[in-house]
Amino acid sequence: MPEFKQFLLADTAEGLTEAEILSVRVQPGDEVTVNQVVCEVETAKAAVELPIPWAGKVTEILVEPGQTVEVGAPILTVDVDPAGGASVNGSAPAAEEEMKPLVGYGSKTVTTKRRARREVTPEAPVTKGGYVPLAKPPVRKLAKELGVDLRALATSVDGVITREDVQRAAAPAAPTAPAAAPVSSGARERRVPIKGVRKATAQAMVSSAFTAPHVTEFLTVDVTPMMELREKLKKHPSFAGVKLTPLAFAAKAVCLAVKRTPDVNASWDEAAGEIVYKDYVHLGIAAATPRGLVVPKIRDADAMSLAELAAALEQLTTTAREGKTPPADMLGGTITITNVGVFGVDTGTPIINPGESAILAFGAIKDMPWVVDGQLAVRKVLQLALSFDHRLVDGQQGSQFLADVGAILADPAMAITY
Template identity: 55%
Template sequence: MSAIMIKEFRLPDLGEGLTESEILSWKVAVGDTVTLNQVIAEVETAKAVVELPSPFAGTVAALHEQAGSVVEVGKPIVSFEVDDAGAPPSAVAGSDEVASSEVASTESPAESAAKREPNLVGYGAVVDKSGRPARRQRMFAGAPGREPVREPVPAVEPVRAVETIAPPAVPSGPAVEHERPRSTPPVRKLARDLGIDLELVEGTGPGGLITRSDVQEFAAGSQAPVSVSETAPAAAPAVGVSAERETRTPIKGVRKFTAAAMVQSAFTAPHVTEFLTIDVTPTMELLTRLKASREFAGYKLTPLTIAAKAVLIALRRNPTLNSRWDEAAQEIVQFNYVNLGIAAATPRGLTVPNIKDADKMTLLELSAALSELTDTARSGKTSPADLMGGTISITNIGVFGIDAGTPILNPGEAAIVALGSVRKAPWVHNDELAVRQVMSLSLSFDHRLVDGEQGSKFLADLGAILSDPATVMTMI
């Protein structure tokens, strides 16, 4: 005999290191019948807008958060009434089952969790013999040794009794005592990189958890990060200033993530920027010929396409720029692949999605990948996976009419190239003054990883390719 159960869906971790997301809109309402994998909400992480699929087929029993709310990972957001006869064989990551004692499973927690199935964000956490999730599972608990308080889910007939199953408490004892004050590993690493003693930082997260924004605010000069309750009065206009003269926008989503990443990069990696102005007339002529060729018919070719391919070729001769400084492990990580990041200006702010294994692509494949990347970014549909794992980046400031700049490194990368605008200018060509198409290249690199000689050789190779594409024959 089947019974109705309440299944609770918690906000999953939608990307490595993300701790919260904003619910932009609900696609369902209480009482709606949903199918498995039906989109139930649209959420905005610090990196992208993501559609959340339903992990269950059933009826929406309750929405625990309103649209516009910023929700921590692991917090319940929606409950479903599910017939246990048609329930999926395993729960989705972030979901808990709350059922009557009459239909409770006889399996032990360890036996139940051992049957792991794919879910929204990979596989569920491994459970040890004690029934406690392994440490790699992200938990949002209160103070160590205490279980976090959760709102009870209303009982729905014919369930006789509803029991809220709280997640295991964070273990106390010697393994945790040295981790005071409370923070996550990425935040502790950020604090080390910035030279900040976490004992001096006030945590505003759940249970006093020190968040990335707390560290960033402290690094910016705040002696004590301000709590949410303290920031409310500050939202009002200054004395003597009318509301019509100011527009205040909450710092969240992509803007918040970008600001934190740029501060981290600027304070962590010693930046060096070099500039090179070149005659790109041969490249522009090549671009015209390619556009007219049958092979590239229907493809969008731009100076960025050729420059991206040139970066990949120059990188083969100068692999040091395709590396990462691993502070925690005290190692230099040399990448044997290239995930090429392209800075994209979107209505939501700056994002840097990357093309995976771009070094293995032909010019035709790279052109298609660039078009897809930019279209997806502008529509706000870039997935978190596309925003992670970049190894080197390009920012095309030339589209805004800018000649040169000093780009800030994307965190975790050793170099970034800025492409200036292509302008007609007087230039000495074949020992005569002529009007040529000229571009400035800017290269910023992490001086811990890249010496001046290595950075200069890479920039010279890049300039040589764009000045005369035929020089590629001498490089490959």
């Protein structure tokens, strides 16, 4: 007998709620094997290839490229017992059929059956300690940030409160106004849907800007000694085959300076009423890619040598620009560097990544006049900018951290004192 199973969009990273279908690599009638990649999706973090956990024959494709689907939605149907006589036009499985999740993402079974809708109405208000509505973690977080009580909302999708429900509740009532005349985009405009990495970046930056009180400080540094050391180390055997960039020195300086000012590497847990101090550095590196801004992490960067950091940076940036950074590598950062100098920019006022307390902007290194021992000279100079969360980092702490980073870059020999 034919046995049909639906391949569902699994949560490929913590908090994923939806993804855009980039491509479907099979057609009805195709035979598939275990772990064969059947489609590629773009999440809020990166492009991800999805392997199928069973072998069989594809009977139906339920999505198309460009479509955005929610986690748990079916992507395609497979007859896992094609010898039983199933045809390409075989019937789809019942909605209640239990399905296994994506290979590599756990063994817990999931089901496409949804709970019955429970709607909160004015006639049946919910009190504290009563019914707790269904909502995904990112939606609960958004509601908390916007001051929306989930228990007071009516749901729009099968009893589960969505991001749109929360945003609708938070939006002020707009006054009635005459309808505006339609505007044609014409040949000199184009409209692109807000989705994928761009949508996730926008939401994260707005959330951070209006949640964490930002303070930004600036420091101009003579890094001539650092650049001279760089040229010397490039010829050293331990750096053979390694692309040693100024950013690697900045990464090392940040990891060393964190030891003196651990507050910049901590996080603010509003729900628990706690500051979380971390005895490790998962260093985020902001990278511009064709899909938008992404911030992959170098895990345990504080335990790496300068050569190891340089190699990790090269691999990280190459993978990010190719759009192949795994979603898991975007999570769990503790502090971030954004290299605006690569674009020839002096500095800026960067926005802190959500969940972190500080971000360092690393500017362009330029030849500039500088006073050395009372004499004017041409030196290699850069500007640094540090934005920090003033809830847990005071001005003294932020200033101390920025000064320590600058001191190490101005005189790398200072590193041995940290």
